[in-house]
């Protein structure tokens with residue numbers, strides 16, 4: 001017989017810290033969990049359940065989804081819906097759930113991008129799959145260059161007014177479109193809660209465009225996705241491509257992305273991490289959280305062991321001036 005899950009009584013005393021998301025009232029955990037990979041219908045539900053239980057037991061209160069997560073698209077939301085009907089049912093008010101619409105989801109002219117038609121229908125479908133009445137955060141998943149941006153943003157405003165989302169956010173918007181969104185949403189009394197962008201030690205795009213400081217100056221938080229560069233910022237690819245890794249399983253990280261140049265940088269970072277007494281994953285996450293304008297990093301994990309290792313980033317020693325200089329010198333070669 002299946003045992004009934006009871007969350008750890010110590011979950012808010014296990015070391016998790018919470019940061020205010022921009023100028024909102026919402027606190028998010030420094031580490032959040034994303035369900036992009038590992039939680040689809042192709043994955044083992046018992047393993048999904050263990051990871052989600054472990055996350056909540058360690059103070060992770062924010063779970064990040066999108067309509068297209070799987071595979072198959074939609075199935076990560078169905079997995080989360082099963083959890084909301086069982087383990088997490090008593091804890092709805094302790095959990096922040098986000099979803100997104102804007103990437104390809106269903107066939108035909110309304111199944112993607114940023115029209116009002118797509119966003120509102122997409123959210124309705126997500127709520128059904130997740131067995132929820134509302135999500136905490138609804139994101140426009142990407143900027144749509146062919147839909148008037150006012151239409152996309154007004155749909156976000158109306159979604160909040162309808163009660164189907166408490167807050168809204170934007171993801172991967174180019175700098176000037178993000179500024180338009182911050183202004184429009186503020187003028188319509190539904191301030192943008194958060195910008196979600198790819199941010200890890202191997203990327204430069206967010207820094208190049210000052211996305212994080214722009215978000216802060218506009219009262220929005222910033223959450224980092226793919227903070228481990230999909231697993232590249234661990235020691236796992238240093239000696240080849242392990243079985244069952246995202247690359248071996250044909251996920252979004254491709255063999256061609258693991259170039260000798262990238263591996264050289266990862267090796268050097270791994271050496272510094274080991275000298276500091278950290279794993280590379282711990283150090284890579286702590287590096288992002290050293291910026292107080294980063295509200296949360298959304299990690300992925302395919303096992304409880306990975307999740308536990310990543311959570312240890314919360315305990316690592318601060319970076320010394322020597323560490324910072326050495327790391328910045330390595331990152332100049334990205």
Ligand SMILES: NC(=O)c1ccc[n+]([C@@H]2O[C@H](COP(=O)([O-])OP(=O)(O)OC[C@H]3O[C@@H](n4cnc5c(N)ncnc54)[C@H](OP(=O)(O)O)[C@@H]3O)[C@@H](O)[C@H]2O)c1
Nearest residue numbers: 034035036064225226227228229230231245246299300302
């Ligand atoms: N807004 C957007 O457009 C967007 C885009 C991408 C992601 N996201 C969000 O961000 C979340 C996280 O993205 P991500 O999965 O790319 O994050 P990530 O943390 O960079 O990568 C996670 C993957 O790295 C590997 N890994 C994690 N910890 C490890 C460890 N300690 N040791 C060895 N390998 C480890 C695992 O892959 P394997 O074990 O399978 O190799 C895991 O699935 C997503 O779930 C989603 O919610 C949003």
